[in-house]
Amino acid sequence: MTEPVPPRLLLVECPGLEAPDEDDGGLHLRRFGRVVEALSSVCPWVDAVRPGVCTLPIKGPTRYFGTEEAVLVRVAEAVGEALGPFREGGRDGEGDVGSGDFRLGVAEGVFAAVLAARAGAVVPAGETARFLAPWPVAVLSDPELVEVLVRLGLSTLGGFAQVPAADVLARFGTRGIRAHRLARGLDGELSGYRVSGMGARLVAALGHALALQDLQPGFWGGTSAADERAGEVLTALQRRLGTEAVTVPVLEGGRGPADRCRLVTWSPVVARSSPASSPGSSSAPGRERKGSRRKASQAPLEPPWPGRLPPPAPAxxxxxxxxxxxxxxxxxxxxxxxxxxxxxxxxxxxxxxxxxxxxxxxxxxxxxxxxxxxxxxxxxxxxxxxxxxxxxxxxxxxxxxxxxxxxxx
Amino acid sequence: MFDSTSRSHGLQRPHGLQRPHGLQALAERVRPVAASRTRLLPALPPIAALLPDGGLRRGSVVRCTGRAASSLAMAVAAGPSAAGSWCATVGMEEMGILAAAGYGLDLERLAMVRAAPGEWAVATAVLVDGIDLVVLAPPRHARPAAARTLVARARERGAVLLVVEERPGSFFAELELVVESAQWQGLADGTGRLRSRRVTVVARGRGPAVRPARQELWLPAATGKVVAA
Incomplete structure (x- = not known):
């Protein structure tokens, strides 16, 4: 088989988040958005296919993390973390329609990857057609076509795949050819499976920008993601309460507790480039104070306090x-x-x-x-x-x- | 390791989902580890001794009350902050930043929010969206409904809400950290200076399995840090 096969994908499926209920205030979509967000720490090319389902190419991250297993562990951790607070059992976790569950699968193309996730399988490169073969034709999600195929005795994808393409085209037309290509592992996804506009919907649900496929490469660390997230929240708060309401502290020289730190209005630029000067950096050298003489005479055991408040600092x-x-x-x-x-x-x-x-x-x-x-x-x-x-x-x-x-x- | 099992599983028994295999087994294996590691924000060792999980459980509310509550809150926040979490304060306009730095808070990841009297709840609600740890000094008579909303939101977003109050108010906290006694050292009649304070902190959880913990601390020690006494 020389025809090109779809890229090998790692698919993440969160069954509890697949049918976002419009009445939940976007809760499921937000949770899914956080999953996608968390995955961007593993790979910058996360593709949100439909609510509850996203994929990422496995090849790049494998090069980065060393082995496929390492990528899978990272992904499982990231997804588990993103869903974490809701999956906790006990108090209100178990009754939570299983929205904390997720499945992973690896195969070539979305269609096969969905089935791989269902089976909990990692399908090796080039093995997708063999993996698909035993599945019943019902997974093609085309009842009319499936009914005919079953009547013809073609009850599995493998059986269907054996039929020459020309015969499929003659009998079933282009719709049949598309299904045939899926069954052979040559096509990516079922038509109608993908929900368009997922990116925009997730951004709307999360209320902030989301790093989907257009994210800068090199975005591997979780730290800067947290920084960015915090930045977005602080900016949102400034829009709500006024710019001055959000401040960040900067330490400076000075004697009183109030003099030694300054609150500056937060801005993303400030947050990144505010090296808090060390508290001792601008003590006033060479400044003789009247007080130090008095100190020396009255409390000789104390170090001289040139006007500076001694530690510990007041709370x-x-x-x-x-x-x-x-x-x-x-x-x-x-x-x-x-x-x-x-x-x-x-x-x-x-x-x-x-x-x-x-x-x-x-x-x-x-x-x-x-x-x-x-x-x-x-x-x-x-x-x-x-x-x-x-x-x-x-x-x-x-x-x-x-x-x-x-x-x- | 999962490769061979999942492969044969996938190839021969596509419908056999009775037992977790391959990736699902992996997910099961990874899940508790990932969860226990990431569900908790780390605490400084002297504080960790007070926490039932040894860390701050994401999505939970912790309350600091009593004399030295401000210092205790800073010492609690210092752990996550030093580990890279963002912290924000609401209603803590008087928080001593030098002291906070002394306890170990990373000032570069600290935002202090000044909210007008009617806006503290809104500010807190927005912050828990993207800040790991929010330190809140609520108004004395906070509306219980607002408190409930914030508790639910912190839980949903996985943030830790650290409530600082002189005495317990409207918030339902999973964990109460109460400073039972506090004794300053170093100051005498016209000589010396405040050097350190020895405190007794009692932690009381809400769960039936959580036994109260008690810890003697220097809060602060002469160095400005929190140290087990």
């Missing part, structure tokens, strides 16, 4: 103003002297006019001079305070007012 950085009153034993507000000392020991505090809480421990204040280079200089001091309720806060005082800068939640 919550206050957004907006949160005033605090800090009182000493006799009810007098506690302040910080020009030399950076507390005027008295703090005894209790009240955040935002709330209940008074006893102070159980506190640090020495460390003065911070912000913007020393500008005329708008501002002198502040920070203090870590632990209250009886177990909450540790970072307070900052400026112009005799205390506020909560951060909470060590």
């Amino acid at each position: 919550r950085v206050t957004v907006g103003e949160r005033p605090v009153e800090v009182l000493d034993r006799s009810g007098v507000p506690v302040g910080v002297t020009a030399r950076g000392l507390l005027t008295a020991e703090p005894e209790r505090l009240s955040v935002d006019g709330g209940l008074w809480v006893p102070v159980v421990a506190w640090s020495a204040p460390w003065p911070v001079e912000e913007r020393w280079w500008s005329t708008a200089r501002r002198r502040a001091a920070r203090l870590q305070v632990l209250t009886a309720d177990g909450v540790a806060r970072l307070l900052v005082t400026e112009r005799r007012r205390w506020r909560v800068e951060a909470t060590y939640d």
